Structure formats: structure tokens, C-alpha cells
Amino acid sequence: MKGALIEVLQGAKSLAIGLRITLGQFFKPTVTVRYPYQTLKMPARFRGHIELVRDPETGKAKCFVCKLCEKACPSDCITVDGVKPEGAKRKTVTQYRLDFTKCSLCGSCVEACRDGAIRFSREYNLAGTSKEAFVMELFQRLEAEAGADAGSQPGKDKPISAQPAATGTVVVAGTPATAASPVASQPAPGAAATLERQAK
């Protein structure tokens, strides 16, 4: 009888504790990131698909077509091609094709790269209506970014960055490509580039 009574009282106490805890949670702020409207900044080591790195001095791609990445790739999804301009010591890249439908994001290419010419992007908004959309021409993308950087005038790029589509792509925030570009002081060249990518 005494044991049963203690059991009932302890049970009631534990119910009260449970109610107190949930009520405490009720009055704390929510932790949801309302995704299309709000986005998180991707961590520095986020592994998106790879992208070419620009040389901060010349503004061109760092890649000199050694093709180590092509050889390192276990799923044969990288095709690199380049030319050797007159008088130059090294080749420069003219085509860098990533077949992202086969890529398993193992990172062997980034590891194999001797000059740090490729790295993981922080792009995660990857959705497409065709398989072809995921065969990415990384060199053309880099060129398009450079073009957008050169073309963007101060004060002209506001409307683009205000669109939700542009805020949705987190890769914009603090992308080293933007930081390294000669016109890095302008606020939204990255956003313009991202928008162009999506249009593609």
C-alpha cells in the first residue's frame, strides 16, 4: 500500500516535470531556418561540386592542364583540355568538363591537384530538369563569372541581389572567387554570376 502510494506520487511528479520542460521549450525562440527565405552560410569545408580557382594576380584560371585530376578521378567524370599560348611556359585551360551525374564527391581530384587550381564549391541548390544540366563546363562558368565581374558597375547590381532566387544560393556569401576578383569591393558580383549560372 505504501509502495503503491509512493509510486503514484512519483509518477505524478515525473508528469509535472515533463510538462514543465515542454512549457520551457514553448517560450524559447524557434530554431527553424525558413529555407527559401533564409539560408545558412555553408561551412568552409562543405563539399559541393568542384570549381576552378582563379589566380588572384592575373584573374585567369590557375589550372595548367596537367590532367592529374582527370587521372585521379575514379569515375572518369573530368575532361580537361587546354592550349599552350605563344611564349608561355605553361598551358592554359580552355575546357574543363565535369560530368556531375557520375561524380561521387570523393575529392580525389582536389587532393591530386598540385597547384590548388580546383576546390569544392559551396553550391547546394542543385536541381535540374535534364541530365545534360549536370554536365558542367567549369571553365565557361569561370569566364562567365569574370565577365559578370568586369561588366558590373557600382550601383547597377542592386536589383539582382534583392531577388529571393539570388539569396537562396548561399554560395554567394563569401565565395573566395568573389573575394579574389579585382573588383571584390562591389557588393553583388557573385550574385550576378550565380543568377547567370541558374539561367544556364
Next chain:
Amino acid sequence: MLTTLSSEPVRLLLFLVGLLSFVGLNAAYLVWVERKGAGRFQRRPGPTEVGPAGLLQPIADAAKLMSKQLLVPGGVDGALFRVAPLLMMSPALASLAVIPFGPTLAARNINLGLLMIFAFGSLNVMGIMLGGWASRNKYAIMSSARVVSQNIAYEIPMLLVVVTLVMITGTLNLNEIVLQQAGGFWHWNLFRVWVNPLMPVTFLIFFTCMLAETNRAPFDMAEAESELVAGAFTEYSSMGFGVFFMAEYANIVLGCALGTVLFLGGWQSPFGPLSSVVWFLLKMYLLVFSVVWIRWTFPRTQFYGLLNLSWKLLIPVSLVTLVLASAMMKLL
């Protein structure tokens, strides 16, 4: 004009429209409250997309439900299958007629109001039971069996507690019960410990039984999704399901309104003057919030746990309160 408005048929018609819209709006917006509450308890915002703060969500849900096909599966008992949702909904609607919302705001102030509520209240079990039986579905029939044994188990302590209360108040007229609790919150039946020291316990038993009678978590054995798909509602689609859903909330509103009237002083203000319908709604929605709070705190009990709680704890304790109350009335 004034005389036409205050004439009896017009007054009843106004109350009918008022009560129907009260129940309808409550059923719709308690779903919103439930989802928002569930969100907050789990630290997410809940519905946000349809209208400001998701306020148009119930309308969107209703439109969706109504546009769906009302499917009557083959082999069901057609008449019972169709009438079961109404059987669950109508007792709650009828019972609200005797609830005094304000000092003069009650559709019918009849002397046996409390008895009428309990007479109708046990009918909503019939709704679930017949719905489950008519569905010709094993989950639904299991749910029917559970609902019957659960409601028999919880009707007993509920009635014992109410009998205790009626012995103290000496009336079954709900408005009179509220009037007796005038003059500050220490006069509420919940705190009248000098009449019966177990009064707060009585309220807890009443509230627990109310949760069980309305089939709310943690006692939602009739609709145990993880075991019985959707219990008695498995075969229902479109507004058949919608009416069951609305009936659940209507029964919650009724249970909380009854709890407010019996224990929390109804429309009486907690500080003496300024009694009005606002206090009634405030107390009622506080109880409704507790119902949501409890649902999102406790996991569903097992069936034997549910029956053990009633037969081994609630019924003995409510018998003790009954005996204690009668002994104290005799001696003091």
C-alpha cells in the same frame, strides 16, 4: 424591433446560429492552434505559408477536404457509415446549448443542464463505435472495441467526481453552479478545500477523464496511428473524416467549457467584480491550451496502462473524494 429581437423564437434562432458558428470556428481554428502549438513545443514555427502566420490554413484544409471524393467502400454498412460522423458531432452541439457563456448568455438555462450534458456526452462514443463497426475494417473494429472499454472505464470516475461536486453545490443547473462561485477565485470549486480538502484532486481527475473521453493524446487509443492506421476513421475520406475531426475539437471545447463552469468559476471574474463572457473564454482557452500542451508532452499510453490508471487509481480516488465529501457535509 427590440421586442421582435427579444422574442423567444428569434432568441433561440440567434443562439442556434451563434453556437453553430462558435463550434465551426473553434473546430477550424483549434486545428491551427494545435499545429502552431505543436510547432512551438518543438521549437519550430508551425504553419506560416497560407496567409499571415498561417491563419488561412484551416480554410485551405477545409477546401481541400471538401474537394475530395467521399468514398464509401464496398461491403460497409452504408447507413451507419454515413451517420456515424454526425452522431459524434451532434451531442457536442446539443450540449453547448446549456453552457452559460456569460451571466445572461445561455441558450437554455434548464435545471438539469449538467445531467443533459452527460446524457448526450456518452453518445459520442456511439459515433466512433458505429463508425468503426460499419467500416468493415479490422483496424476500425479494434478501435471500436477500445473506445468502448476506454469510455466505460473513464465515465465512472468522471461521474463520481461530478456527483461529488453536485453534492456540494446541491444543484444541476449550470448557471446556479457558476453563481455559487462568485466573489474571487478562492470561491471557485477548485479551491473550496474547506468543503472537501480533495477538491484540486477532483479537478485533476475530471480533466484526465475529459482527455480520455474526448480521445485525446495520451489517451488517443481510438486513433492510435502507429498501431491502427487511423482507428475508426481509417475508411473515412473527404468531409466524413473532416466531420470526425471537427467533432473531436467540438468535444474538447465542450469538455473545457464544462471544466470551466464546474471548477473554475465559469464567467465569474477571479477578483470579484467585472464578470463577463471574456473571463469564461479566457479560462476555457487556457484549458484548451493545456490539452494541446499535454498532447505534445506525453507519449501515447499502452492500453492496459490506460485501463489500469482508471480502475486502479482514478475510480478508488474518486470514491474516496465522494465519501469524504459526504462525510464532511454530514459532520460539519
